[in-house]
Amino acid sequence: MNYRINNMKCLLFIAFSFGFILHAQDKKTQRAKQDFNSYAYAEAIESYEKLVKEGYTSEEIYKNLGDAYYQKGNYNASAYWYEQLFNLSDITVDAEYLYKYAQTLKSSGDYTGSDAWMQKFTEQKKADIRALKFKQNKDYLQSIKKNSGRYDLKNIAINSTSADFAPSFFGERLIFSTARDTGRILKSVHKWNNKPFTNLYTAKVSENGEYMAAERLSKKLNKKTHESSTAFTKDGSTVYFTRNNSKNGNFLRDKEGLSRLKIYRATLIDGLWKDVMELPFNSENYSVAHPTLSKDEKKLYFASDMPGTYGQSDIFEVDINEDGTFGVPKNLGNEINTESRETFPFVTGDDVLYFASDGHPGLGGLDIFATKIDDLNAIYILNLGEPVNSVQDDFSFIIDEETKKGLFASSREGGVGSDDIYSFTETKPLDLICKTIITGVVKDKETGGALGNTEIKLFNSENRLVSSSSTNEMGVFTTEGNCAKGSYKIVASKNDYDEGESTFVIEKGGDVSDVEIMLNQVDKSAPLGTDLAKYLNIEPIYFDFDKYFIRDDARASIDKVLAYLNEYPKVNIQVRSHTDSRANEQYNQLLSENRAKATAEYLIEKGISSDRISYKGYGETTLANSCDNAVPCSKENHQLNRRSEFIVVE
Template sequence: MKMKTLFYSTIFSILALQSYGQKAGIDAANKKYERYAYIDAIATYERIANKGYKNESMFQKLGNAYYFIADLPQAEKWYSELFAMNQNQEPEYYYRYAQALKSIGNYPKAEKMLEEFNKKSDNDLRAKLYDKNKNYLEKIKANSGRFDVSDANINSIYSDYGSSFWDNKLVFASARDTGGVSKKVFKWTNQSFTDLYVSEIKAGGEMGKPERFNKKINSKFHESTPVFTKDGQTMYFTRNNYLEHKKGKDTKQVILLKLYKAILKDNKWGNVTELPFNSNNYSVAHPALSPDEKTLYFASDMPGTLGQSDLFSVAINNDGSYGAPVNLGKEINTEGRETFPFISADNELYFASDGHPGLGGLDVFVAKIKSATSFDEVQNVGAPVNSAQDDFAFLMDTKSGNGFFTSNRTGGKGYDDIYRFLERRKLTCEQLLSGVITDQETGEALGETTVSLFNDQLELVATIRTNSGGKYEFDVTCGKTYSVRAEKDKYETKEEKIVISTIAGKTELPLHLEKRIKLIEVGTDLAKTLNIPVIYFDLDKSFIRKEAAFELEKVLAVMQEYPKMKIDVRSHTDSRQTAKYNIALSDRRAKSSIAWLIKNGISPDRLTGKGYGESQLVNRCSDGVKCSEKEHQANRRSEFIIISID
């Protein structure tokens, strides 16, 4: 009995020691995690996890730690363990898990996670973007294949990233260790702090041997992502909060990032100053200059940021001072990470984001700049620049189409690698909208037909006349919605809406016109004769919608052709509403139709009209009778009865 008791006591002691050891290990790892020492935290967490210990909070932090150091395949492993333990997680974990799943090519499961993220997120911009662009993979595919990509041949086994043109040279950040025996290590990744290096871009495209950029610029902390003015005399760059041998920390004792400016004088870089909108309490990084060098763009998590980091712009005044930073807004920024801006000579904003729909991790996106905070549609630049991993720091000479970007994709030499590319074709997707206008009855091609193109706001884009074969053509933009209107003497005007494909090519829209000359006499209802649908009034409204006014133009054309014709406008409703309400509504509609015709040149003494409400139903759908929407619609009609024609 004593032996048995001793045996159980020993087991309990071992279990207690194991439990104590696991708790102590997790506590130690948590402290490393909170200090952003992710590599060290991962080592401790994984040592405990590999012994079979399962803990929801530990799996969250393990997944996050790998996510934050951009090792998404490993993040997927631990997020999978997390969701296996408990499917009910905060929305952000669904999004990160989806990004991690993309990194291993599991897009079907990633889509499921994004659907759940969408359900759990009320106003998250990333959820709205996903819901709006569920065919995003098709759009990315359409944008892909435009670049030839190759290794830049300047990479080390460490992290190399964030390049910039400086005359005929490429300046970039690297964690390669070219110093002495001792080196400072960045705890986030356990790599050396980055310095700036420079490599000559030779005539044939070959890259020179990378060399340290400048001792006055490089410090014992991070330097990265420079940008130079066109004259090469001024440089903006990112550095840790460190100036004149003094380092600054935030309230958590973390040394954040700041932007600095340096001047080249007598071939020596100096006069390093920090920009006035820096702070010890948030990071400001990754500068980019507008083509006119009057605006500086950058990434930051300063107050007013929508997500983990946003893109901002700031005016550079003529006297060298700076305006107030302006957030680029919800067209660009999301609750995720927007970072590494670059402004091309064509005034296009390229940036990296994991908030807009992409292939996984950070992807490179582009949007044409319309104003300080207004942009054209954000587009993913596609593969092979983008991959399932992090792709960022896009840089391009728009004249030659040559450029560089950074990625941690599989097959690279180091932690991050710089790749070079040649753009073979522009991203702009162009479509040709064409068709043939014919007679509806005979099929005869109708030359000299006026064809008008309207955008989705019903603004006139262009007007042409068909050739002898009845053909028309318009250059249009991919993915946009247009309306095409065809008009010809003695034919009814016809208009159709068309959505243009998102892939470059040709869209056909033939239109068949109906002859206007028909037998009309006193008592004829022009609405029936001219096939006018009751579509020019919104439900329960009495104003004529802009896009449907051309239906009334048919009546207008007949009355212009017969200047003595008089019309009685009769408006009817269905039975859904009270009789009193329907009388009033139909009467307002009749008066609106009359007012429109008068405004367009018809004398008031040629027009009469009133509303009849639900008093003249054409079918059984009276009060209390269950009818289909189509049956009710038959009762909602306008009549244009000819009461005199001579």
């Protein structure tokens, strides 16, 4: 009896203790989840990693740890936790994690592993823009390598140990955003990364191009919130900038606890920034950020996750009216925007849009891309390559087209802080003309043989000629088109063949290969009994008096007969040679046979099969004129009879 009672007490104690442990674990998990859902990623990471050290594992813990590090831009740590997630058994993970894991693997240089996970993602999300771009650009690393080496970089002197980013030009000065702690904002710490909130700073540019004397901008622009990404009008009187949603300088949050980003406009009056107002398409429910102006200052470009966005953030444009009001924001479309992040746009005077993205094929993290936006039907997205792009985040690119100098921000290794600003000089211009390379082969439909010297023409859907070229001796052709969407056709034409064509559709740009066009031969060869010398309209093949060697002037004509025989391999000929009437008939017969033999042997030596050529001498029996033995003739008239003919016999 006592044994049973003691046993029961022990079981009750174990059950109570286990229940207490479960309650404690649940409480810690809920706290970490609350931090994560409140975008307090630094605190969420600390809480989750403590749970892991204590032996707790779950799909949610690994997902949120991976996502928290991903949002902070620590892709190596993010990759580690995503790997733990995929090592769990009996779970079904959303395809988006396949993409994120593929992206993070690039930060350690594991492009083979990244591509393998991207292939899995593509198989699950066939219609995803990112999947389509990956499928169409399997050799993206080679393309990036080809575009690399265009810039000389330098880490600028004013970078701090905190984040410095979002540079912009303001006359001769540099404006940028920084999270450096001046001592006045110690209480303004962002729980996303436990760093001070960002503020706008300005720096002078020295005569040798160095940036110096960074100082904080006006309190009118800097509040107890994040400020970043400025765009100034050319006259310097107006600035557009990014700030968290706020009131009286303090955060305003939505129902999810998130303070959205908004674009504000301010005017410079008597040297002071005044009339700060938010733009009308801002919202409490989505973010609008990172403004940039077109050259004529009639359009504003920005990043947003407003309704109509394809992914986490897209690039939009909006008209600025004459009276300072704004039109309706327009998404730039899914050639530029993907299901991931497209952000930090910058537009040059030549309508080149630079932007950061982790949705287009890149080196890792955010990469910087460029495209011409004056023709969105033939858009070509160019990855700027190394050294501007790296395995980490690279973003907020700006350039002065006249000086070819600019700046951008990066979280790459070797910097002073978490994000640093780098200056650069462009040493090689971008080639942003969209090109589609079409390659293929033309063959004889009956024999399958390659057809060299075939004319190739590329036509668009409106039957306009886009480009032309010809095949080489192997029947292979390469021609170049643009990237405009639509139907295209390749037309191949060659003498003595019917025209042939191949049609294809270009939807997302990219090259077209393995086009095969088969041509039907049409028999346009000379009829039986034809003298090819007359048919080909070539100079007669004449011989010197009493000689049978092939003269130099005759070789050019015989070579044209040779080309004809090569083009028509089924044609057989008989070489018929003649003499003039001088000398006796027996001698002339032998001389004509030697002339016929010499002509035939010349063709055989040039590659014509001997079974295609016969020859015969006719002596003086078939004169071309009336210069027989009874008629006195000039040397020139006798020359007309010393000739060879090429008669089609089969």
